[in-house]
Amino acid sequence: MTKKELRNTIRNNLDKTPSHIKQRKSLIITEKILADKNWIEADSIFIFISMPSREPSTAALIKAALTAGKSIAIPRIELSTGVMSFKKINGLSYPNEVLTEKHPFGFFQPGEHLTELYPEISGKNLIIVPGVAFSPNCERLGNGGGYYDRFLSSVPDKTKTIGICFQDQIVSDLPVEIHDIAVMEVYTEEHRYKR
Numbered sequence: 001m002t003k004k005e006l007r008n009t010i011r012n013n014l015d016k017t018p019s020h021i022k023q024r025k026s027l028i029i030t031e032k033i034l035a036d037k038n039w040i041e042a043d044s045i046f047i048f049i050s051m052p053s054r055e056p057s058t059a060a061l062i063k064a065a066l067t068a069g070k071s072i073a074i075p076r077i078e079l080s081t082g083v084m085s086f087k088k089i090n091g092l093s094y095p096n097e098v099l100t101e102k103h104p105f106g107f108f109q110p111g112e113h114l115t116e117l118y119p120e121i122s123g124k125n126l127i128i129v130p131g132v133a134f135s136p137n138c139e140r141l142g143n144g145g146g147y148y149d150r151f152l153s154s155v156p157d158k159t160k161t162i163g164i165c166f167q168d169q170i171v172s173d174l175p176v177e178i179h180d181i182a183v184m185e186v187y188t189e190e191h192r193y194k195r
Contacts, residue, residue, distance in 0.1 A: 003141060003175050007132050010135035010169055014054045022166070025189040026057040029164050032187050033128070034064055038160040042126035044071040044117065046086050049099070051107065055130055056164045068095060072119035074098070076109050077147055084147035094101055118155075125159045127152070134163050134186045136176040138195040142180075152181040167191065 001009070014022075033039050045065045050058040065072040065090075073086035087110035089098045099108035119125035129148055133141040140163055142148050152161060161183040167190045176182075186193040 001175065003144070006141060006171065006175065007144065010132050010171075011054060013168060016164070017166075017168075018054070020177065022052070025055065025166055027060070028189040029056045029187050030064075032192065033162065033164065034063060036162070036185075036187075038126050038162065038185075041124050042070060042160070043124045043126065044073070044119065045126050046073050046075075046117070046119065047128040048130045049107065049109070050130070053093045054132075056166060058128065058164075061128065062094065066090065071117060074110055075147070076112070076114075076140055077103060077105075077145075079104060082145070082147070084149075084151050085116050086118070087111075088117040089114065095112050119159045121156045122156075125155070127155070127159060127161045129163045129183050130169055131163050131165055131169070133169045133171045133174055134165055134183070134193070135171060135176075137182070138184065138186050139174050139176045139182045140180060140195055141171075141174055141176070146179070149179055149181045152183075153179075162187060164188075 047058055073088045075084050076087050077084050098110050100111040101109055103109050131140045131142055136164050163183040163186040165188055167188040182195060184195055
């Protein structure tokens with residue numbers, strides 16, 4: 001199966017899953033992440049804004065990071081350059097003061113004016129990574145834009161990366177290429193996978 005075919009199959013399956021089931025599974029994943037040593041020890045959290053119809057919800061994780069006083073940043077994608085950066089949202093009213101710009105893909109993202117945050121070499125950084133699918137070996141199939149692959153290839157080596165998805169998004173024979181960047185761990189509602 002090609003990447004495109006696999007993306008379409010998984011998206012169709014997720015669209016058929018009732019929202020209350022996805023919410024229940026998201027809560028389980030959230031509890032696992034909050035108990036993870038990498039989350040607890042992280043000074044800076046880089047996390048995506050989830051699309052509730054197709055991804056585990058990240059809303060509770062964002063709220064927990066803000067409450068704990070961790071530095072937290074969410075992605076902003078520049079279509080003109082193909083670059084994804086992370087904008088710091090501490091001290092702002094989330095989501096009202098943060099998600100101020102509608103992206104052409106239909107989701108809201110942080111405004112350009114917010115301060116950029118990048119994983120520090122000396123810091124304890126954690127990146128929560130989305131994916132259409134992951135393998136049990138923590139390989140990742142993204143949405144096809146390459147934004148996370150480019151970003152992950154540039155972060156300091158000791159930066160921790162955790163993918164989150166529903167168990168139905170784990171694919172044992174995932175089509176990957178040399179530029180596809182794996183994560184260190186993947187959490188689903190049923191399992192934790194480690195590379």
